[in-house]
Amino acid sequence: xxxxxxxxxxxxxxxxxxxxxxxxxxxxxxxxxxxxxxxxxxxxxxxxxxxxxxxxxxxxxxxxxxxxxxxxxxxxxxxxxxxxxxxxxxxxxxxxx
Numbered sequence: 001x002x003x004x005x006x007x008x009x010x011x012x013x014x015x016x017x018x019x020x021x022x023x024x025x026x027x028x029x030x031x032x033x034x035x036x037x038x039x040x041x042x043x044x045x046x047x048x049x050x051x052x053x054x055x056x057x058x059x060x061x062x063x064x065x066x067x068x069x070x071x072x073x074x075x076x077x078x079x080x081x082x083x084x085x086x087x088x089x090x091x092x093x094x095x096x097x
Contacts, residue, residue, distance in 0.1 A: 013039045014054045014086070017046035058086055 019042050021034040041048070062079045 009053075012051065015048055015050045017041045017048055019043040019046045021045070054086070058082055 016037050016039055019036050019038055020032055021036075021043055023032065023045055038046075062075070062082050065078060
């Protein structure tokens with residue numbers, strides 16, 4: 001796997017949008033032709049993606065906090081707070097309903 005130039009990776013946004021353009025009702029993703037990437041939801045019809053390295057760093061930090069003094073029963077709540085602070089999608093079943 002190719003790794004990006006360090007200066008490019010360092011300046012890349014933590015999340016980007018796959019902008020879908022016009023999406024006909026009932027369309028499947030594989031049928032879309034005019035898609036593009038941008039740092040914001042330019043078309044209002046986009047899918048947000050987060051950088052894998054940003055998520056990995058967040059998870060490592062969360063584990064370090066949670067297990068610094070043995071298992072922390074509040075780990076799930078702390079992880080959700082970290083995700084929210086980083087504008088990452090929630091993994092909590094309660095918040096996805």
